Amino acid sequence: MYSQAKSTLAKLLKFAGNYKYLIIIACFFSALSSILSLFPFIAIWFAIRDIFAVLPNLTQAAGTLKYGWLAMGSAVLSIIFYYISLLSSHLAAFRVEKNMRQQAMHKLISLPLSFFKQNNSGKLRKIIDDNSSLTHGFLAHQLSDFAGAVIMPLAIVAVLFLVDWRLGMVCLIPLVVSLLFLKQMMAENTAEFMNKYLDALEDLNSAAVEYVRGIPIVKVFQQNVYSFKDLHNSIKRYQDFASEFALSCRIPMLNFSLAINAPSLLLIPVGLLLILNTSNYQSFLLDLIFYLLFAPICVTMMTKIMSASENIMVAREAINRIENLMQTNTLLEEKTKKQTNRNDIKFENVIFSYPNSSKPVINKLSFNIPAGKTFALVGPSGGGKSTLASLIPRFWDVDSGQIKIGGINVKSFAEEDLMSKIAFVFQDNKLFKGSIKENITMGKPTATHKEIKRAIQLAQCSDIIAKMPAGLDTILGTAGVYLSGGEQQRITLARAILKDAPIVILDEATAFADPENEYQIQQAFEALVKDKTVLMIAHRLSSIKNVDSILVIQAGQLVEQGTHNELLQKDGIYKTMWQEYQTSIAWQVGEEKKYA
Numbered sequence: 001m002y003s004q005a006k007s008t009l010a011k012l013l014k015f016a017g018n019y020k021y022l023i024i025i026a027c028f029f030s031a032l033s034s035i036l037s038l039f040p041f042i043a044i045w046f047a048i049r050d051i052f053a054v055l056p057n058l059t060q061a062a063g064t065l066k067y068g069w070l071a072m073g074s075a076v077l078s079i080i081f082y083y084i085s086l087l088s089s090h091l092a093a094f095r096v097e098k099n100m101r102q103q104a105m106h107k108l109i110s111l112p113l114s115f116f117k118q119n120n121s122g123k124l125r126k127i128i129d130d131n132s133s134l135t136h137g138f139l140a141h142q143l144s145d146f147a148g149a150v151i152m153p154l155a156i157v158a159v160l161f162l163v164d165w166r167l168g169m170v171c172l173i174p175l176v177v178s179l180l181f182l183k184q185m186m187a188e189n190t191a192e193f194m195n196k197y198l199d200a201l202e203d204l205n206s207a208a209v210e211y212v213r214g215i216p217i218v219k220v221f222q223q224n225v226y227s228f229k230d231l232h233n234s235i236k237r238y239q240d241f242a243s244e245f246a247l248s249c250r251i252p253m254l255n256f257s258l259a260i261n262a263p264s265l266l267l268i269p270v271g272l273l274l275i276l277n278t279s280n281y282q283s284f285l286l287d288l289i290f291y292l293l294f295a296p297i298c299v300t301m302m303t304k305i306m307s308a309s310e311n312i313m314v315a316r317e318a319i320n321r322i323e324n325l326m327q328t329n330t331l332l333e334e335k336t337k338k339q340t341n342r343n344d345i346k347f348e349n350v351i352f353s354y355p356n357s358s359k360p361v362i363n364k365l366s367f368n369i370p371a372g373k374t375f376a377l378v379g380p381s382g383g384g385k386s387t388l389a390s391l392i393p394r395f396w397d398v399d400s401g402q403i404k405i406g407g408i409n410v411k412s413f414a415e416e417d418l419m420s421k422i423a424f425v426f427q428d429n430k431l432f433k434g435s436i437k438e439n440i441t442m443g444k445p446t447a448t449h450k451e452i453k454r455a456i457q458l459a460q461c462s463d464i465i466a467k468m469p470a471g472l473d474t475i476l477g478t479a480g481v482y483l484s485g486g487e488q489q490r491i492t493l494a495r496a497i498l499k500d501a502p503i504v505i506l507d508e509a510t511a512f513a514d515p516e517n518e519y520q521i522q523q524a525f526e527a528l529v530k531d532k533t534v535l536m537i538a539h540r541l542s543s544i545k546n547v548d549s550i551l552v553i554q555a556g557q558l559v560e561q562g563t564h565n566e567l568l569q570k571d572g573i574y575k576t577m578w579q580e581y582q583t584s585i586a587w588q589v590g591e592e593k594k595y596a
């Protein structure tokens, strides 16, 4: 247990940074306070002994007053030292919690997008929030007790043998036995159990978040009880672990409770046996009183040791979880960072498969987009278009082959240089809770008012701002402020326009948009891509008739490439897609006429 505590404490000290001295002060004063807390009992016992020696002439008990003062002085000092210890441990706890959260948030920002696809927000919130709170609780409330628990057994053993070693043994033997039961409860497999238990809790948390998020879909499709099967399974798993854990502890816990309370039970019968063989009844009775007074302190001490051991286990798990997050691989960058002013994009024999899948989603793909040109990606659903686009800003890293910008491998750029080169506009680009201005200037925090105004105009957002209660400063996500899907898309386009990155990767889906919105979004797209190197995932083939080149992607491979007219000359997939598209347009027009 002590080695566990040592490593846990070492990790906590690392997180405490410059404030680690607070943790050391807290431990030191708690240990001092624990030792002092024994003094009143010893002093009271000496006082009682003095009184017994002079009975019935109490006035002759000269030392009583002195022992009284000693008892009171040590009790007061013990309380003051405990207070100092708690104060320091609370201050340290706030620092450690803050540092943990801050370091975890910094880490999150540096992680590739792939990490967030594999770990949902409910799980991440739990890892960061709950584990830093658990660590805070341990440091603020239990660390002082733990330091006391380390020093107390030594002091207690010394005190137990100070008066009568035989009665001392009656107290000590059950305590040693109780430590063995405690060790059994805190065994390594229990730690593993705790690990699984916390996993189940994490699982439950993310299932609950996902369930709440899915409620609108459940309602729309009138799903029945099966819609919360995942949540139900998580609750069941958690319940099973929790009860298994509680059940596995019940025998050692019962034994432990019996052992720590045994001294109080055994002292009287053993005392009665011993008194028969003693000549000085009075002195022996006094010794017995001392041990009867002292036995409850041993119970308190052992209870503190048990709760500290349990909390150390939880704190250790909590720190491990945060550390696992901190050890997640960030994007690997080559040591010597490179830069370029060129903005052409080159795929060279790129192969990529998603984690936990051996089948490549992108398979030996090579093409070249010259700077300033617009290329479109088309192809059957699930062919790999979005995946391909997300490899350029390194949301995922390729398995083999290279992606180059201006002749430099994207892995050789500093992350911020790569990000500043690319504006990425996707269907699920999110607006966050904050003012419209904050949402737009995220693309360029240093933007002047003039630049923001220009981006708003080019993204066709002026009408949106005009109808908002506080204009640009309107906070999105507050009551009464609602943006349609198309309007949200225009705001994200204003963000991208303001960023003014030389490379634009976009998904031109206008699924949310009504005809009026669609026209405006189209205008915004045109403003965004002007003079840029553009890779566009196209959904409406009519919008790519004039692009410089069309890449037809099927099953992760480039199966056709050329301009719209060149591809129509071939009897390939694009021609079929175009004919189907024309038919669907004709069908839509026909339907509109029918219902006009």
Ligand SMILES: Nc1ncnc2c1ncn2[C@@H]1O[C@H](COP(=O)(O)OP(=O)(O)OP(=O)(O)O)[C@@H](O)[C@H]1O
Pocket (backbone or CB within 6 Å): 117, 354, 361, 379, 380, 381, 382, 383, 384, 385, 386, 387, 388
């Ligand atoms: N995060 C992911 N993990 C595992 N597999 C994924 C992931 N994202 C996509 N895939 C798989 O990769 C393949 C290509 O998907 P992708 O979204 O790139 O295709 P797409 O051509 O853009 O499709 P669409 O036109 O329908 O958007 C699909 O089989 C999909 O199931």
